[in-house]
Amino acid sequence: MLAGVAGGVADHLGADVLWVRAAFVALTAVTGAGVVAYGLLWIFMPQEDASVVRDVPRRERQQALGLVVLGLGVGLAASALGNSALGWIVGPLGVAVAGAAVVWREADEAQRRRWTAGARPSGGWRAALVRVVAGALFVASGIAVFLLGNLDLGQVQFGLLAVLATLVGVVVLTVPWWVRLVRDLGEERRQRIREAERAEIAAHLHDSVLQTLALIQRQSASPREVARLARGQERELRNWLYGPGGYRRAGDTDDPARQEGLADALAVAAGEVEDTYALTVRPVVVGGDRSLDDALRALVLAAREAMVNAAKHAGVDEVSVYAEVEPDEINVFVRDRGAGFDPDSVPDDRHGLADSVRGRMTRHGGTVELRTAAGQGTEVHLHMPTPTGGVPVGVLDPPPREQEPA
Amino acid sequence: MTTPTPAPTTVFLVDDHALFRSGVRAELDRSVPDVRVVGEAGSVAEAVAGIAHLRPDVVLLDVHMPDGGGAEVLRRVRPAQPDVVFLALSVSDAAEDVIAVIRAGARGYVTKTISGRELAAAVRRVRAGDAVFSPRLAGFVLDAFSDRPGAAPPGDPELDRLTRRERDVLRLLARGYAYKEIAGELFISVKTVETHVSSVLRKTQLSNRYELSRWASDRRLV
Structure with missing residues (x-):
């Protein structure tokens, strides 16, 4: 309709567009959540290439169905438990767990591997467990308080607190992902630097060595001239590669x-x-x-x-x-x-x-x-x-450069 | 020291440029009868296998190769065949390259612009157990062993310091003198010059002086 979100979701779920739209409408009518969901999906969902053909395996469909049932069950259980304190903890926790399960299930193999890899180095499994539990608690309490506030008290302060707690929970839960993101950025930066260096070397070789080789081919009748060209080029390249002010110490030429x-x-x-x-x-x-x-x-x-x-x-x-x-x-x-x-x-x-x-x-x-x-x-x-001792030019050997990744 | 042997010195060539290998082979085969190229290799793995199989007297070793270069060949061959002698042959003039192969166990370092006759002389010399220092290598070693103001005191005086005589010999090598000329200059025998140079080589390989270990670890591949 608006941004094709319903169509995309329908495609993804393998359901008819009509049902998805109906769900959106129903959600909007009941709580207004439909609008929010639509907006969020619009912003965060990657656009898929139109040519991709999807076929959803049976197993996945079953899993999805199972998850939906699980979510419904948890929700029902929560409401059945009514206003008892236990209900307020178990219910939202169930929702959060179900949500996490959905996220996990939706991730492809590579992402999952990356997540587990990202979670591991930052303090081992114990730390990961603590983090997940703490995050889940935050989310759960946030949701609980939010619901409580909405239903009973309607206090704005309370609501803000709840949102804050939820946010903290989400951040704690997604720490590995953030770490990974920062690392990816660093990797990309390194790649760019490497690319720039390669370009610099290529440009230099083109301007010097290739030109000289071309000249040598033209002068091939005169051995003396060839020797002179080759010697001059060798000296220049050597100086560039190993000498001061050359390629290696380009940073010091200022x-x-x-x-x-x-x-x-x-x-x-x-x-x-x-x-x-x-x-x-x-x-x-x-x-x-x-x-x-x-x-x-x-x-x-x-x-x-x-x-x-x-x-x-x-x-x-x-x-x-x-x-x-x-x-x-x-x-x-x-x-x-x-x-x-x-x-x-x-x-x-x-x-x-x-x-x-x-x-x-x-x-x-x-x-x-x-x-x-x-x-x-x-x-x-x-x-x-040189009685005055002269003025040293820096030091012949600059301090050890940072080791570049191999 | 060894007496001159009638059998030719067998040489194994390691360089990833086939053109360069054939050039060296042709030059050595043509101009020098007592040095014979018995095999060649274009990669580290080939070199390790070839040296183990052919057991040459001297290996001419390129510094820059894929898979770790000359230093890697040295690391893999020397434990199994300590009697094979290595002479590094490279276009590089960087201290990192020169010192790295010397410390990995090469007995000398010459640049690829060397003439066939000089190369053969260098091969004979390392075969006889001596070291081969080009003027530039001599310069690097002098620099590494110089006592700059503010430098850390040497940890092991025996290894981390050059004697006065060793320094004199190195200086003359850096000035382009041949062993015979050095001997005449310092009023010592050629044999004594050889002893000094071998001693400098040993110190260069074993000393923990800052420059030496840094150059050796700082090696980058171009």
Whole structure:
């Protein structure tokens, strides 16, 4: 008629619509409960897909019938007991139990399992029993008082109390359900976060790795270019996966000091040399990171120049860079296993080592030590004292992150 | 220490990328006569069965695999076959990955960009009972054993602290020195360098220092 509730109920019960409507009308005529029931059903009943075909098994029909009979019996018993005190307890309790039974019966298998599972962890069976009994008592007393108030006294206060007691009872009875609901919400939130992370990773891989792979396919005729692309991409991905400010520590990137640490600066310098001279430079940094000041910037530039020298003159495809940060000094070693050279025989017009490395270091109070011989490789040792101790960039290892669910 | 054996070192490859396995196999078979790949596996279960059946000298182990990765293989094989030696081989540079497999029992860690010749050398070295520390692994271990201000005092001084000499050796490893070069630098024999590195490996595996245990437990799969 109005919202199709009667039709839905009729469908659900497998009865004719007419009967259901008649029941509603009868209920409305007697107590006005019909209107309330209609409204509640309208609000709370899920709408069913029109295409669903229902067939109600015989057993279920019998059970339903049994329940109706039980409810009627309890109601009759209650009224037969009349105004004796026992009647006021047994009657509503019976109604409540019958109601709970109906709810239980109407739930599908999965829901039932969930309810039992939800009831279990919150304090074991004893607690569950206490809760159910207390809830049932509340509901029963609520109904009892309500009836009492309506019939005899008609006091509004009384009625309110009764409603309140009933509500408390209902809440206590449905605790497991609420717990479950909260848990479901949490689970859904986690799912969403996971989804967002997956999207972020996919987006990143698309922007970087897939693009590079496409470029590599186009450049496949030039091995040098392919190696350069692959190396650059590898470095970028590595940094994103494991480096500071990358994917793992994305939450910390707001920290401005983190952007410009010695380790990052060295990694950037190494990356530039890798790209320009097509060889591998992978720095290892030990000790807490430091934020860059003028002296450290000079140190990084000197180290970069040393890498460039190794790349240009040593004839190797790998250069080792090792930086050790100590409280009062920083040491950087740039080493190759290449040709080596005799420092005395370097022509005067070559300024790389003299100016770019030694000059930079000495201007900021640092020293350079060179160890090389023809055929022995070269190691440039850059030493920079930091008497003030420098400013640590956070801590190299952030506090352990919350363990994510596997 | 072992005398050089005429029989080739048998190697078992564990990696979930078939392409990578065939690449390593081809490179080892072609360029190194005394290292022979006897089998390979693409999953943890296959690896456990294959290693039990073939009894290789050395297992080259990928860190990232489905079903628990290299650490899981180590956990399942080592109790039954303590004489099999593991060398971890991975693209990962994260301390969590490196330290986790080392603490699970691998005797070394090299990255997949290593050349065939260097890989063969690393295989021979772990077979002979030594440890293989890449510069990066050396850096991680130095970091883990450093005494930062405010760090908790070590619980077991024997395990939780590196000797001065061990620290020197590790530093040179991190600087890219080979054992022979380290020996020359510190005026000690190569044998002594090996002893120091093995001792560092033992401490890395057994120490309860905060960083080590955290890195080992913090391992995430990418």
